[in-house]
Amino acid sequence: MSFDRKIKIAPSILSADFANFGQEIQAIEAQGADWVHVDVMDGHFVPNLTFGPPAVKAFRPHVKTVMDVHLMISPVDPYIDAYAEAGADVLTAHIEAGPHIHRTLQAIRGTGMKAGVALNPGTPAEAVSHLLDLTDLICVMTVNPGFGGQKFIDMTAKIRRLREMIGDRPIHIEIDGGVDPTTAPLVAQAGADVLVAGSAVFRGGSVANPDVYGDNIRQIREAAEGVWA
Numbered sequence: 001m002s003f004d005r006k007i008k009i010a011p012s013i014l015s016a017d018f019a020n021f022g023q024e025i026q027a028i029e030a031q032g033a034d035w036v037h038v039d040v041m042d043g044h045f046v047p048n049l050t051f052g053p054p055a056v057k058a059f060r061p062h063v064k065t066v067m068d069v070h071l072m073i074s075p076v077d078p079y080i081d082a083y084a085e086a087g088a089d090v091l092t093a094h095i096e097a098g099p100h101i102h103r104t105l106q107a108i109r110g111t112g113m114k115a116g117v118a119l120n121p122g123t124p125a126e127a128v129s130h131l132l133d134l135t136d137l138i139c140v141m142t143v144n145p146g147f148g149g150q151k152f153i154d155m156t157a158k159i160r161r162l163r164e165m166i167g168d169r170p171i172h173i174e175i176d177g178g179v180d181p182t183t184a185p186l187v188a189q190a191g192a193d194v195l196v197a198g199s200a201v202f203r204g205g206s207v208a209n210p211d212v213y214g215d216n217i218r219q220i221r222e223a224a225e226g227v228w229a
């Protein structure tokens with residue numbers, strides 16, 4: 001995985017057809033997805049339940065780009081090795097998920113994965129100020145985690161502050177929740193480079209009609225890049 005700050009669209013397969021993940025992943029990648037975002041929920045840290053390591057491992061052979069695994073679970077540490085074995089490229093843990101995020105990020109990097117830290121809407125940018133040298137990605141939640149299709153919460157001031165704090169470090173700023181062609185320019189302008197989008201990518205399309213995924217991805221990207229009229 002090389003580092004750059006170009007806009008990357010990361011469809012969340014939380015909005016895909018749950019009976020058909022392999023083909024859904026292949027379809028979004030063929031239609032221009034840069035990364036594939038996998039939302040892991042435990043019914044405890046968030047009030048919803050999704051995939052465990054065996055499911056993520058089954059996705060792996062279908063992902064040719066970057067498998068970006070967002071853990072909305074607590075605790076995190078007992079499961080890090082399992083997600084490494086499942087083939088995650090980026091593993092992101094929530095700062096709110098436990099008292100030892102510093103150790104968690106070290107452990108994630110120790111497996112060879114990139115380490116991400118996610119911030120709920122109520123958590124300030126300053127919470128990561130002592131973690132910057134342990135972090136490859138900061139995920140700014142623009143919804144309260146747990147469900148797709150929620151309304152975007154404006155976190156642009158937080159994104160700007162993080163962008164300043166990051167300076168020249170090779171750290172991605174990822175935005176997760178309510179990203180669509182209307183909100184994408186706001187977060188891109190504030191300094192985000194990875195845009196997760198679930199409902200706005202999968203809306204209206206299917207593996208039988210994948211061009212819609214392509215149109216949806218293109219509209220978000222062009223809006224973020226400032227060329228969408």
Ligand code: DX5
Nearest residue numbers: 012145146148149178198199
């Ligand atoms: C929310 C998840 C998101 C979600 C985004 O808890 O982390 O990745 O799938 O979905 P949309 O784009 O529909 O808000």
Ligand code: ZN
Nearest residue numbers: 039070176196
């Ligand atoms: Zn997510």
